[in-house]
Amino acid sequence: SQQGEEDPQALSIQEGENATMNCSYKTSINNLQWYRQNSGRGLVHLILIRSNEREKHSGRLRVTLDTSKKSSSLLITASRAADTASYFCAGSGNTPLVFGKGTRLSVIA
Amino acid sequence: ETGVTQSPTHLIKTRGQQVTLRCSSQSGHNTVSWYQQALGQGPQFIFQYYREEENGRGNFPPRFSGLQFPNYSSELNVNALELDDSALYLCASSQYTGETQYFGPGTRLLVL
Numbered sequence: 001s002q003q004g005e006e007d008p009q010a011l012s013i014q015e016g017e018n019a020t021m022n023c024s025y026k027t028s029i030n031n032l033q034w035y036r037q038n039s040g041r042g043l044v045h046l047i048l049i050r051s052n053e054r055e056k057h058s059g060r061l062r063v064t065l066d067t068s069k070k071s072s073s074l075l076i077t078a079s080r081a082a083d084t085a086s087y088f089c090a091g092s093g094n095t096p097l098v099f100g101k102g103t104r105l106s107v108i109a
Numbered sequence: 110e111t112g113v114t115q116s117p118t119h120l121i122k123t124r125g126q127q128v129t130l131r132c133s134s135q136s137g138h139n140t141v142s143w144y145q146q147a148l149g150q151g152p153q154f155i156f157q158y159y160r161e162e163e164n165g166r167g168n169f170p171p172r173f174s175g176l177q178f179p180n181y182s183s184e185l186n187v188n189a190l191e192l193d194d195s196a197l198y199l200c201a202s203s204q205y206t207g208e209t210q211y212f213g214p215g216t217r218l219l220v221l
Contacts, residue, residue: 004151030207042111042199042212043152088151092207096142096165099151 004032004089005100012106019079021103023072023089030093032065032072037086037102046074046087079107111135113202113213121219122190130185130216132200140164140206141183143175144199146215152199158183159206195220 007022025032031050035043049056049065049072056063062075076083084107090097112135122128134141140159144152154167158177172188181202187194197217201210 033209035212040197040215040217042113042214043201043210044111045209045211048209096154096157096167096206097210098154099144101149101151 004091004098006087006089006103008103009101010104010106012108013079015079015081015107015109017079017107019076019083019105019107021074021087021089021105023074023100025070025072025089025091027070027091028093029067029091032063032089032091033097034061034063034072034074035088035090035099037088039085043088076105079105081107081109083107111211111213113200113211115198115200115213115216117216118214119217119219121221123221124190124192126190126220127186127188128190128218130187130198130200130218132183132185132202132213134181134183134200134202135211138202138204138211139181140203141177141181142201142203142210143183143185144201145169145194146197146199148196155185157206164206190220192220194218 034046060077086102088099088102114133142157143155146152156166161177177183197215199215201212203210
């Protein structure tokens with residue numbers, strides 16, 4: 001399965017700082033997706049990067065993908081208290097998404 | 110808001126009982142996936158339905174079953190509930206398998 005494993009498990013930063021989270025997966029993928037989850041609620045899709053893309057931006061988000069290393073990173077710039085959440089990655093092939101345990105980001109005002 | 114709705118929002122059952130959870134997909138989506146998320150863990154894939162047929166299943170026992178209806182809404186049924194079934198159950202719809210999934214707010218199930 002195209003499992004996502006996020007690193008670090010937890011991250012605490014000051015408001016205004018950048019946050020970087022990493023993701024590794026095991027098998028070939030068509031795309032890699034990042035999601036955010038606020039406490040106890042549903043996941044919200046952030047960004048999808050395809051296997052033939054190396055970098056993608058969306059607002060304050062920057063995602064990179066290295067298929068040779070089977071890894072991805074999510075950068076959140078100029079973080080805000082509202083960015084406090086858990087972040088999950090999942091690689092997708094022709095099978096459904098498989099998520100890791102996520103990175104818990106705390107942004108302190 | 111994603112347009113995916115789930116009911117009920119919360120549910121308390123006792124061990125051995127049966128439960129049915131419901132999900133209404135986002136308009137235009139013919140694929141629905143169900144996930145179980147235990148506290149502090151990531152969502153675990155239960156199964157997926159595409160146009161009313163099961164299209165993949167995770168490592169869950171047969172007492173977890175599902176249905177997808179012609180309007181693409183879906184049900185998750187769990188028989189013989191166990192304490193470890195206590196979790197947040199999430200459904201997600203998508204237009205195509207493997208593409209962006211749109212999650213509902215979840216149903217929190219507590220088994221006593």
